[in-house]
Amino acid sequence: MSVYWAEYAWLPDGAAAGVRLDVVDGRITTVAAGTEAPDGATRLPGLTVPGLANAHSHAFHRALRGRTQADRGTFWTWRSQMYARADTLTPDSYHALARAVYAEMALAGITCVGEFHYLHHAPGGRPYADPNAMSEALVAAAADAGIRITLLDTCYLSGAIGKPLEGPQLRFGDHTAEGWAERVAAFAPAGHARAGAALHSVRGVPADQIAPVVRWAEENGAPLHVHLSEQPAENEACLAAYGVTPTRLLADHGVLGPRTSVVHATHLTGDDVTLIGGSSTWTCACPTTERDLADGIGAFRTLAGAGSPISLGSDSHAVIDLFEEARAVELDERLRTGVRGHWPAPELLRTAFAHDSLGWPDAGSLTVGARADLVTIATDTPRTAGFTASTAAEIVVFAASSSDVRSVVVDGRQVVAGGTHQTIDVGRALAEALGGHP
Incomplete structure (x- = not known):
């Protein structure tokens, strides 16, 4: 089991603070808001939304x-x-x-x-x-x-x-x-x-x-x-x-x-x-x-x-x-x-x-049983500074950009951490794939 703790998370009813998300075999098994970060949990500072x-x-x-x-x-x-x-x-x-x-x-x-x-x-x-x-x-x-x-x-x-x-x-x-x-x-x-x-x-x-x-x-x-x-x-x-x-x-x-x-x-x-x-x-x-x-x-x-x-x-x-x-x-x-x-x-x-x-009806929400797709957006960048739980959707939709994404988990596997892809140098890969085609 993997345990994540989101500073804020976008749940079906809106943004909640201190959300524990337990993941087993790529699925969310626990969603608990208003919690303290448990020992050993992967902390997700910012706002975590579904993939x-x-x-x-x-x-x-x-x-x-x-x-x-x-x-x-x-x-x-x-x-x-x-x-x-x-x-x-x-x-x-x-x-x-x-x-x-x-x-x-x-x-x-x-x-x-x-x-x-x-x-x-x-x-x-x-x-x-x-x-x-x-x-x-x-x-x-x-x-x-x-x-x-x-x-x-x-x-x-x-x-x-x-x-x-x-x-x-x-x-x-x-x-x-x-x-x-x-x-x-x-x-x-x-x-x-x-x-x-x-x-x-x-x-x-x-x-x-x-x-x-x-x-x-x-x-x-x-x-x-x-x-x-x-x-x-x-x-x-x-x-x-x-x-x-x-x-x-x-x-x-x-x-x-x-x-x-x-x-x-x-x-x-x-x-x-x-x-x-x-x-x-x-x-x-x-x-x-x-x-x-x-x-x-x-x-x-x-x-x-x-x-x-x-x-x-x-x-x-x-x-x-x-x-x-x-x-x-x-x-x-x-x-x-x-x-x-x-x-x-x-x-x-x-x-x-x-x-x-x-065709993936089991994805797209932070709910028990859903695929563990967790996307964390930084809330302290020049675009998102001033974030509060009550303004979460407005800040994300009308101010945030893809550059503010810090962590991405897909089916329980960490793909992006600290804003960096874990296996691919994306800029280099794009440059190499696009090279030689003026």
Whole structure:
């Protein structure tokens, strides 16, 4: 048994002082507030919160950080640079990059990542000897970094509605959804990993190919994610081809529901919001990427009010900081509406703990029986000084950054201590993985 003593801890009812957390076999067995630190306990000075869930990641996009900002353009011009980077990766180089990126996530308090994975094959679309070699590289990278992963294996069959994959996109495709399902069925992830499904988008999967992906997710009880209405052009193309919005198309093909997450959901109609909320479909907000790519501001408050739970993702990794993602959900809404105070800070904080959306319902809370994911945030930095239990959520959401994370425990194992990853020199690993790609 391991014993931790948190100066403060974020419990289901809010911040509590002097919290003892006993851990056995990676699970929390005791939560006791108002205690003195027992002899031999690992002390966690600051505020300890549940592990953070990064519900939407494209690990290789991290290679674009700082290398696209001088270019004037749109999402579509940025995409061509992303494709060029994708075309350079091998299973070995992708493992090295993802290992470093996931270790960066660990430093930021992320204990589980949802990897929206579509870079499946060798250049030209030729399968590797192991058709899931790239999936194996990502799962191994997460293990090396000490975090869990839900590999959201992505069906990606068309370059746009009515157009075939071409160029670097050929690496993404399995020809048909049945071909995708056959490849995914041969992949058996390790214990720290779970397999999920994804439809890239209504641009990337023709309507008549959606059903096999939905069926696979249902039969395997797996989460199902999909990019939705990230750009107005997607909506226009869908209306022209099918006569309905992307959301309505997904609803008509059985995609929406409580195991499904729609990512971005930026340009929606009122009917779209009703369909998403009424089906209890998750919405994954990625505001730092959405602003970086000039996508627009999603109506996340409206979606939550309609019944859609909100999760967070760092997506393209313009930054990796879920506190920044959470506060951007509120601050972007202020810019959109001209009014402050749309989200209570505790509600925003909970969006960072949305492990349910990744198929890990036993994580994301400091309660008996939950996975022992403990993330401790320093409360004496220039950003967090002045912390009190009554202001805990406000300080964390509206002032703290990933740099304030001091300790991270994942399934009872210490991954970060004193703000340092215990097995990976993260800066060096990133520099080595990114080197040689101007």
